[in-house]
Amino acid sequence: MSSSNARAVIDLDVAGPKINKHLYGHFAEHLGRCIYGGFWVGEDSPIPNEGGIRRDVVDALRALNIPNLRWPGGCFADEYHWMNGVGPRDQRPTMVNTHWGNVEENNHFGTHEFMALCELLGADPYVNGNVGSGTVREMSEWVEYLTRDGDSPMVRLRKANGRDKPWRVPFWGIGNEAWGCGGNMRAQAYADEARRYATFCRDHGDNKLYRIAAGAADDDLEWTEALLKAVSCLNCGRDPRSTFQGISFHYYTSEAGIRHGSATDFTDEQYYRTLIKAADIDRVIAGHSALMDAYDPARKLGLICDEWGTWWEVEPGTNPGFLFQQNALRDALVASLHFDIFHNHAERLQMANIAQTVNVLQAMILTDDNGAMVLTPTYHVFEMNKGHQDAQRLPVHVISQPEAVSVDQDQVVPISMSASIKDGRALISASNLSVDSDTTLTVDLRGRAVGDHRARILTADSPQSHNTAEANAAVRPADFEVSIDNGVLTAELPRHSFATVDLDLQ
Template identity: 75%
Template sequence: MSTPTTRAVINVDLGGPVINRHLYGHFAEHLGRCIYGGFWVGEDSELPNVGGIRTDVVEALRALNIPNLRWPGGCFADEYHWQDGIGPRQDRPIMVNTHWGNVEENNHFGTHEFMALCELLGADPYVNGNVGSGTVREMSEWVEYLTRDGDSPMVRQRKANGREKAWRVPFWGIGNEAWGCGGNMRPEAYADEARRFATFLRDHGDNKLYRIAAGANDDNLAWTEALMKAVSCLGCGNKPRGFFQGISFHYYTHDGDGIHRSHATDFDDTQYYRTMIKAADIDRVIKAHRAVMDSYDPAGVVGLVCDEWGTWWQVDEGTNPGFLQQQNTLRDALVAGLHFDIFHSHAERLIMANIAQTVNVLQSMILTDDQGGLVLTPTYHVFEMNKGHQDAASLAVHQPGGPATIDVDGTALAQVTASASRKGDTVLISAGNLSLDSGTMIDFDLRGGSVSAARGRILTADRPQAHNTVAEPTAVAPVELEVRVTDGHLIADLPPHSFATIEVDLAS
């Protein structure tokens, strides 16, 4: 029996919207072992570190070209008071992390440590301010402390704490999940708060703020509309007022039973396919938010930000339920690849996305232990394989007649999803085969340019439950994929449950 073929056409000379590198952003919250035991081990640790920041974690993330890092939350952001996390560490007050495990937080990792981490990573800082339990003055002074040069009370305080020159901090979140842990507000009430806070978040010197208003959970369009009404008017064609430049939403993937209810590694075929249906539905959600934003802002001035996304399963057995530490399988990697294909298709409006979270929490890049063990998850490898899409021009991928589909409880799931981009004379194509039992031969017809060389990589395993551990760190890792080049066609075999990238050199 012959292997079915998936055909697609890519016009490499017809570049679309640029895929913002910030779609590959990350998220680090004071939650479980993400900060303490993940990024931060302290200067006295026997593990290699730079100023208390774990060296091997930084090196692994630098290989992803990590563009930005969101901090300190999440729900933690709206109970965090930044002044508690500056100055000599031994003098910093202890607080209780009521959201995540009800554990004591010693504030040893604060503003200066976070900025040092961003500098080591080469990433733009995305600071999420406290609206829920904080004040306008508190957040305004944080901006001044971080980004102002010259002389002022906050500048003098920063210098006294060892930092002479201001930092560049472009991204600022105006609270988090204001519909829930960030204050249980109504959309209209939060929209007024967002305008008020944003008014006092000043641009200091050359540091221009990109202010991000906290928006919807999934497809709650009331939040997007209330925030757009706060800066514009329906159908008036006016340029939105510049209170905030972006609106966020959050979207978590599960297998249909809700977050944190199903097992991360022990799942059946039905649960796998339902997970893929939920992951694919983010396309509908983004389209819905875009439609509302287009009505108030047809020129696309205000950006859409998905600053929390990823899978959410039961915690690892024996760990603190409030720490949200879960294993990461090939299934999670395929969710990530599917999300990026969808993100790329919305590059015109979607300007940032942040996976939750970077280390040891939810759909993480890296798992660590206190003995020096470090595991790169299958999701990490998708980010690494896809990094060439950052700041590249998107290319449409046309499957003539539409993609082959898999019926999942009456909903059609595309078997093969793909996206492509071009930067200079290099084209990068990503493709995922979501079928559990059917392989396919892919045939990409590249038009508008001449192929001089092509290289492929593939990420798969014998089953979607496969995952990496300290004992087996490469159970799921990319290997070379054979790509055949014939008259401008790229041909390769995609086995079931696999993700692949093909890098193409075009003749000049």
């Protein structure tokens, strides 16, 4: 093990753009045990629940200040017909989940159950509509069912199903991955469909829709440009049409391609390759942002990364279609790195959704049918970083740091940082991504005097460390000693660690 030094400067008096709280959004698809066995256990379950919704999962997520929840997919969204998920549960027809395991679902978790979950979480609903196998009328009526007051066919149906007043549902996805599982469409064909569907997804009363067009995979700028051309023109100086308000993209991280490698059994080289892939989202966001700036210089449209996270091989002995994977310290550092990058693109990036919240891919929480609940290392990054939500970004200048780690033609820069200010407090996030080198980090805090502070750290014996039902605290935050003297913060960052410092500004 070696040691190194790094130095940074943070201007505490230069508040930048707001870091939208929705960058800390979540995603719950009908996939594996995310909904059934994760969020939903049913009212007759011995596991404590509220109306069938698992109470300990809700309590754990409320501690993250979860801002929004995307549902019902994902690929599942484009085969989901919402009418089959309302009314008495024992009268709802079953369906086959063809994308994920080819299992039969009883539709017991539908629109009302999802809205009850969002109310328990205190989260904004993000409903993803069915473009792939649905109709414009079907999606338009879903908006009406959820958000309209007064009297109409869908309002009467909602009231008959036990809900008198409408809900507030701000976020609506116009299909999902239309280039793939959402219909295998060509960019121009989907752009036309997005305009058509968005036109009939109407604002009812004071519920204003934020319509999100299904965007690109990774850095497919041609797809993004087709959507931009559908609502704007290049360098024409006009605001884009208000057909949709956001354009999404999806970005998954693995060591070398989706579903490659184990979540907990990997080499140092695989660890660094994972971080190289994670860091490349910076380039991807910058590409989409630059293109959007050309068509939308006033930044009326938001860029949305509504699926992101690590994707590993499923745990041995589990259903391959359920995408259940463990979650190690490596995953937590992928998350911390992503958030630093998200914060740095706060001018354009307005929402991001981790895939997924419970029991699927890079989950916050793992559960079993016996009542065990495990908080993953990634969960703790979300919790430690929640002070950045709706805060203003502060400029962080990394003046010097350890030598980058090279893997073939790529490199990993060991120190990643971001900072923000809100309500007289600043939050600094810092990651040491090195697998074998501790770093002494000194930070010049300029522009404001600093009073009390509190620091926490997330690390473990190795990047492979993870939590299980039998050892559920192998990776968890701990108090962390840092010093502040004459405006200079000094912290001894261990290898493979993530730390936050909360500052009371004077």
